[in-house]
Amino acid sequence: MGSHAVTASLCFLASLILCASLDAPLWSTDIAYEATGTIEMPYSEIVEPFRAYYDGKNRRSLQVYYDGLNYIYQRADQTPYGALYKVVPETTETTMNEMKCFGANGTSDEPMTSIQSVLPATDNFTNMGPDSYEGLACDRYVMKETNGYKRNTYTLFVLPPTEEMPFKVPVYFEFVGYDNLFGSHYDKYVIKYVTFKVYEDGIPEKVFEISSSYPCEMFPGPGVEADFGLRTASNPIGELLTNTGEVDRQFDKFKSVHGKEYANAAEHEQRKSHFRHNYRFVHSTNRRHLSYNVAVNHLADLSDEERTKMRGYRYTRDNNGLPFEMTDEMVTATPDTMDWRIFGAVTRVKDQGICGSCWSFGTSESIEGALFLANNSTFMTPLSQQNLIDCTWGYGNNGCDGGEEWRAYEWIMKHGGIATSDSYGQYLMADGECHFANATVGARLASYVNVTSGSQSALQTAIATKGPVAVNIDASHRSFSFYSSGVYFEPECGNGMDDLDHSVLAVGYGTINGEAYWLIKNSWSTYWGNNGYTLMSQKDNNCGVATNPTYVNIKM
Incomplete structure (x- = not known):
């Protein structure tokens, strides 16, 4: 098919798909694609639109959040240990909403050689056979895991390949977590894919180039804190799909700063669940670059009722x-x-x-x-x-x-x-x-x-x-x-x-x-x-x- 892009419009496909493939919905790590959609986290009151570019073979990726307010670049192809960049509007005492580039280079101790996919890793999913999602004839894949008291269920709906579209198209991904220790759901998030485009010859390099109008400077803050600002706070899909443990680390920091102690393991897990949703809300809100900022504070482990x-x-x-x-x-x-x-x-x-x-x-x-x-x-x-x-x-x-x-x-x-x-x-x-x-x-x-x-x-x-x-x-x-x-x-x-x-x-x-x-x-x-x-x-x-x-x- 050459270097042209093969595109799937999910609304149009409903009339084309007649049967579902039983093949495992695995995407090659060398795939190159562009995807749009929304991240939805109901417990955190978040609906966040995204556009993502992933070029596995050339080791580079880009996520754009809130229709161009935040650009996050992962460039594993730069420097021996990779680099991360963030382009966002900056307001200071002398400028208002001026787009600015911040960067951080990887080191041997803190390499930045991972790029970010918006597709879940599906190695351990089970094909449950044909199923329908909002009128689309899909294959449904499920993975269930138990981690201590937690029972997690991952569900993925995929359009199987056809002669017109010889690739698997993600439609809907959902995670639901239940904690037996405190007897309720502790987390839920959804990724809804709106469009999905595969590039057979890789994504043009210019997509990953930062405009010369935005000269990059080192990300504010020392060492690990600078990495955190780029790796996690700016990249919600990474936190959801990669499970870096950043929420656990930030919760430990929160407990130390505010002197938080909990009566037992059940309360600890419940408080961490509240913290997770509030933490996500804080960083998603700040990615919108409103007239104000929000921050994790001493209320972050409280429930809505509290x-x-x-x-x-x-x-x-x-x-x-x-x-x-x-x-x-x-x-x-x-x-x-x-x-x-x-x-x-x-x-x-x-x-x-x-x-x-x-x-x-x-x-x-x-x-x-x-x-x-x-x-x-x-x-x-x-x-x-x-x-x-x-x-x-x-x-x-x-x-x-x-x-x-x-x-x-x-x-x-x-x-x-x-x-x-x-x-x-x-x-x-x-x-x-x-x-x-x-x-x-x-x-x-x-x-x-x-x-x-x-x-x-x-x-x-x-x-x-x-x-x-x-x-x-x-x-x-x-x-x-x-x-x-x-x-x-x-x-x-x-x-x-x-x-x-x-x-x-x-x-x-x-x-x-x-x-x-x-x-x-x-x-x-x-x-x-x-x-x-x-x-x-x-x-x-x-x-x-x-x-x-x-x-x-x-x-x-």
């Missing part, structure tokens, strides 16, 4: 707060940027733990800022979240199972104040007994104010003239759990009252690279976000920052 427990805002009904009155003088006094941290009006970032007490942090920290300003910015008095968790049940709050700031404000006004942290005692990350009568009052409230719902100009003015403001947001998305830096914008975020599930503190606002943001203090420790803070986009009231803000008036 992370839900940390979002304890529960909207119920309207309250008795005063309306916000925005005068011309207030508008005039509103600067273009504000950060109350630099004035000393914000206490240190805290960690609420696995307790839905975020509302108590939003309440107490908005009062702390208001008290600081009422005292002419002379001193800061830390106030007790535990006081509110323990004592405001009679006003409709539910401790670690959620609450609302206004209910806490009402309790504080009725009972003569909120206790200082020092006098009330340590934060427990749990419900406790109310002992407010034995504590020292740190602040009293005259009233509280509802900032005009949905008005970003009103919120900006309130922050600038009244101090840090308690706000509620939709924090239900995994992207927020692992936010690290940049301006957070989540298109799936809601901004209605019923969408809000987490209480935080707005301590400022500003603009970066032309994008307006709110400066938000969270209560998930300094391991989360940018030392406990996030920049949340003001676009379209994303995630509802301006939907339900409140601040207090101090009673002196």
Whole structure:
């Protein structure tokens, strides 16, 4: 057939295939092909498109993710020990989304002589005979393995060769893992192949050449860390099909950094399973090169249900707060940027733990800022979240199972104040007994104010003239759990009252690279976000920052 490409369009083939081959679906390691498709990891909320080129005979491969945002080159044909390259958009203080090439050369200790296929190794698969996949007459191949408590099943659907297409065409590959130790599935991923093209004389070398417009420099980071950035974080197919053990190594590192210890082997495996899915989500999200980055943090071994427990805002009904009155003088006094941290009006970032007490942090920290300003910015008095968790049940709050700031404000006004942290005692990350009568009052409230719902100009003015403001947001998305830096914008975020599930503190606002943001203090420790803070986009009231803000008036 010469050097021309033989192409299979999977939709067209349905009418051509009449019977299934019983031959083993093995592809030669010298094959040269181009494939497109998607990687789907439902437990990690990932659907990632790819285009891949593999030239086994000439020892080079290329994967392109997210329609050209990431190019990963494996060049075993370069240098004695091979080389890896990554071309991605880079944003710095002086450039925006400029395509940049990073490279790393293999060494005798760390060779880079493996190239990456998007086809699974099928030596141990069993041909189960003809089967149908979405109307295509295929052969189905299955491999089952047991590894300790784990039972893994690999399923591959392949179109057999015909006279028109004398090669096997991958259609669908699935992995499902079940762990008997904790009695549930621990992993699932799918590769769906959309097109598959075989090159009989090899893929043209120009496909693997990096444009001279992108001069390559060494990948940032020392040694093994540089290799990791290229080998694993940038190459999800490698992690899925090659089983390099990188997830195990990163989980060990995670446990060491965060001092994680587990009760038994079953919990260890369950936590590692959560980590695996969150780890994959982090790196897939970063390959999209959004306006923000995500990172593995101390929450990476938690389940979705556990992370839900940390979002304890529960909207119920309207309250008795005063309306916000925005005068011309207030508008005039509103600067273009504000950060109350630099004035000393914000206490240190805290960690609420696995307790839905975020509302108590939003309440107490908005009062702390208001008290600081009422005292002419002379001193800061830390106030007790535990006081509110323990004592405001009679006003409709539910401790670690959620609450609302206004209910806490009402309790504080009725009972003569909120206790200082020092006098009330340590934060427990749990419900406790109310002992407010034995504590020292740190602040009293005259009233509280509802900032005009949905008005970003009103919120900006309130922050600038009244101090840090308690706000509620939709924090239900995994992207927020692992936010690290940049301006957070989540298109799936809601901004209605019923969408809000987490209480935080707005301590400022500003603009970066032309994008307006709110400066938000969270209560998930300094391991989360940018030392406990996030920049949340003001676009379209994303995630509802301006939907339900409140601040207090101090009673002196």
